[in-house]
Amino acid sequence: MSRNTLKALFVISVVTLITVTASYLIGTEPATVGDVGAIEDSLSEPSFPTASAPDPQPTVVPPPDAEDGGPSVPVSTGLLPDLPAGDPVIPVGLKLGSLGVDAPVVPTGVNQRTGQMAVPNNVRDVAWYQFGSVPGERGSAVLAAHVDLASQGPGVFFNLRTVDEGDVVEVEFSNGTVRVFRVEARTAYQKDELPLDTIFAREGSPVLTLITCGGGFSESSGSYDSNIVVYAVPIPDRDLGSAG
Amino acid sequence: MRTLGRIFLVAVMLLALPAGAVLAQSTDGTVTVLHGIPGDGGFPVDIYVNGDYTAPFIPGLTFTEFAGPVTLPAADYSIEIYAAGADPAATDPALGPLPVTLPAGANATIEAHLDEAGAATASVFVNDISEIAAGETRLTVRHTASAPTVDVLANDGVLFSALSNPNQASGDVPAATYTAKVVPTGETEPVVFEADLALPEGTSTIVYAIGSLADGNFTVAVQTITGLGAAPGGVPTGTAGLATDGFPIALAIAGALALVGLAGSGVALSRRSSN
Numbered sequence: 138m139s140r141n142t143l144k145a146l147f148v149i150s151v152v153t154l155i156t157v158t159a160s161y162l163i164g165t166e167p168a169t170v171g172d173v174g175a176i177e178d179s180l181s182e183p184s185f186p187t188a189s190a191p192d193p194q195p196t197v198v199p200p201p202d203a204e205d206g207g208p209s210v211p212v213s214t215g216l217l218p219d220l221p222a223g224d225p226v227i228p229v230g231l232k233l234g235s236l237g238v239d240a241p242v243v244p245t246g247v248n249q250r251t252g253q254m255a256v257p258n259n260v261r262d263v264a265w266y267q268f269g270s271v272p273g274e275r276g277s278a279v280l281a282a283h284v285d286l287a288s289q290g291p292g293v294f295f296n297l298r299t300v301d302e303g304d305v306v307e308v309e310f311s312n313g314t315v316r317v318f319r320v321e322a323r324t325a326y327q328k329d330e331l332p333l334d335t336i337f338a339r340e341g342s343p344v345l346t347l348i349t350c351g352g353g354f355s356e357s358s359g360s361y362d363s364n365i366v367v368y369a370v371p372i373p374d375r376d377l378g379s380a381g
Numbered sequence: 382m383r384t385l386g387r388i389f390l391v392a393v394m395l396l397a398l399p400a401g402a403v404l405a406q407s408t409d410g411t412v413t414v415l416h417g418i419p420g421d422g423g424f425p426v427d428i429y430v431n432g433d434y435t436a437p438f439i440p441g442l443t444f445t446e447f448a449g450p451v452t453l454p455a456a457d458y459s460i461e462i463y464a465a466g467a468d469p470a471a472t473d474p475a476l477g478p479l480p481v482t483l484p485a486g487a488n489a490t491i492e493a494h495l496d497e498a499g500a501a502t503a504s505v506f507v508n509d510i511s512e513i514a515a516g517e518t519r520l521t522v523r524h525t526a527s528a529p530t531v532d533v534l535a536n537d538g539v540l541f542s543a544l545s546n547p548n549q550a551s552g553d554v555p556a557a558t559y560t561a562k563v564v565p566t567g568e569t570e571p572v573v574f575e576a577d578l579a580l581p582e583g584t585s586t587i588v589y590a591i592g593s594l595a596d597g598n599f600t601v602a603v604q605t606i607t608g609l610g611a612a613p614g615g616v617p618t619g620t621a622g623l624a625t626d627g628f629p630i631a632l633a634i635a636g637a638l639a640l641v642g643l644a645g646s647g648v649a650l651s652r653r654s655s656n
Binding site: 143153154210212213214218220251254279281282286288290291294298333353356364 | 625
């Protein structure tokens with residue numbers, strides 16, 4: 138090998154190293170944007186009972202005094218509760234303009250085998266956790282979709298990790314109305330540190346929570362080690378149709 | 382049933398609470414009362430507690446009605462049930478006195494109802510308020526009617542079998558709407574009761590069979606306890622590793638090749654220049 142060839146190889150190697158390093162740094166999104174803590178706090182009202190939580194102000198209803206004129210014990214009929222009337226209004230579509238996402242939304246529940254949220258086994262649909270909140274109502278409404286599937290390639294939420302504060306999210310409902318949301322924060326949680334009671338909170342301020350997978354990937358288990366979570370809040374003024 | 386004689390009840394104690402039913406740091410218990418004895422005009426009753434006759438603790442409760450839930454300090458209570466408007470100081474109670482021990486953290490339902498033969502009695506049930514797994518609902522059926530042993534069918538499959546007065550059966554099932562039927566045990570008919578039950582996720586629904594099959598006033602009363610749900614265990618949403626934020630594989634290969642090239646060319650160049 139001539140000296141000039143060796144020099145060329147040396148230069149090419151240096152340039153390649155610099156390029157690799159630069160493209161890695163440029164290509165890496167910040168892990169968190171926006172005020173994640175503020176959103177978590179807004180959902181922090183306890184939705185689920187915790188056995189160890191002390192009752193700070195026990196409500197004791199004493200037997201009534203004569204001058205009360207009657208007790209304060211509520212009385213209710215034991216009649217069978219009515220079945221829900223008509224079809225409930227549920228989310229059916231999701232638009233994320235900044236990502237070019239326009240996807241169908243399907244209601245899901247829990248995978249009975251794993252106890253995890255059920256997500257359709259395709260890269261096209263977005264899953265709505267039907268036992269949680271409706272988007273725009275109190276609590277956290279969860280929409281989850283695949284970042285990718287080994288059998289099908291990139292998924293509808295492939296670029297969720299690049300969503301930015303201020304991006305607009307639109308949710309279309311089964312009655313034709315549309316609710317508009319503004320992204321407040323995005324972050325990544327290690328899966329074993331995912332704040333499940335916050336993300337699936339049924340009380341607290343209305344938050345639309347978009348979830349996919351990300352972070353490191355284990356080839357052996359075929360799964361990511363983190364969840365990418367995007368929190369958005371309603372912009373009622375921009376809703377289309379009567380909100381329902 | 383207005384002519385109920387005074388009935389003496391053995392002490393009904395809340396013993397052997399399920400671990401999940403106890404709130405460790407609470408010194409109170411929660412009580413609901415159900416009127417499950419049919420009678421003229423719904424057999425309205427006044428309920429007095431601890432011999433305090435200044436006013437009924439619960440006035441005018443009628444058949445199929447619940448009173449409560451109320452939060453009370455954990456303690457021993459004595460409950461007396463009188464026909465509505467009766468003078469508790471001058472007459473015997475229709476039912477009671479009924480001694481009830483309310484342990485701290487317990488959620489209990491006290492029910493006046495019929496025994497299998499049709500006589501008035503009372504039972505205290507401890508309600509299971511332990512957490513319900515995500516996606517599930519809790520159904521409890523309490524047989525407190527003058528009726529024989531029954532099976533409870535859900536969507537025509539046997540859910541609870543051989544349930545007899547004054548016992549209960551309970552299970553956590555996927556949240557959904559079920560067609561529930563009550564039939565004589567081991568049979569599929571006659572169907573003595575049928576209804577579509579919408580059972581919400583994270584909610585405990587307690588169905589009480591009450592009244593008398595023979596007298597034609599057999600029916601159900603329904604109590605619900607909400608807020609027992611849990612979050613799912615996770616959100617699995619990727620299996621390909623195309624979006625990993627680790628060092629991308631193509632860049633890693635390019636980087637490794639560049640390092641080899643750098644080392645090789647560097648070593649060769651330095652050897653030649655030293656010759």
